[in-house]
Amino acid sequence: SYVLTQPPSVSVAPGKTASITCGGNNIGSKGVHWYQQRPGQAPVLVIFYDSDRPSGIPERFSGSHSGNTATLTISRVEAGDEADYYCQVWDSSSEHMVFGGGTKLTVL
């Protein structure tokens, strides 16, 4: 089965840039989606299909991929960005949706 690997935690100072990675075999061939989950809340889609932002998501959130790694970048980090972030793909060969293990973003 397809596996997505994320670092368990990332820390960043307010106003700086946070990068959260998501590794997977040939991930560039799949659309990667990113979700933000604040404590006690349901997840929210923040990036879809590698780099598109849903309506209402700040431009500070961006996505990219290179090789076997996709990256969620959050610019000018704010205290309210502190949350768990999950990457996801659809593995069309198995028809399964796959989530990464999640990354806890801490704003120092």
Place this chain on the structure above:
Amino acid sequence: EVQLVESGGDLVQPGGSLRLSCAASGFTFSDYWMSWVRQAPGKGLEWVANIKQDGSEKHYVDSVKGRITISRDNAKNSLYLQMNSLRAEDTAVYYCVRTALILRIFYGMDVWGHGTTVTVSS
């Protein structure tokens, strides 16, 4: 307002059964694939199952195959998850999720309910 509201979560003994429901509103329910995603206490997200717009395709994570069935009633704008032979490891918050899968291109899970809690314990 686009909304998904889950219900049916409860405390159930191992080996028991439970049926979760999800009421959709604010969008044309029959236009979308729908999914259930769960999150065990302190753990990450796990996709459980999804179902095509007309119910003709259903897919499941391997750990629930044969025990859990996803279904929908488009006339009632409702999604269901029938859970049988429940195990302790099924303990989780279960989210109902709108799934943008169009012509075999997946655009993400763009609407989530607030979740319903299933606890499997004796």
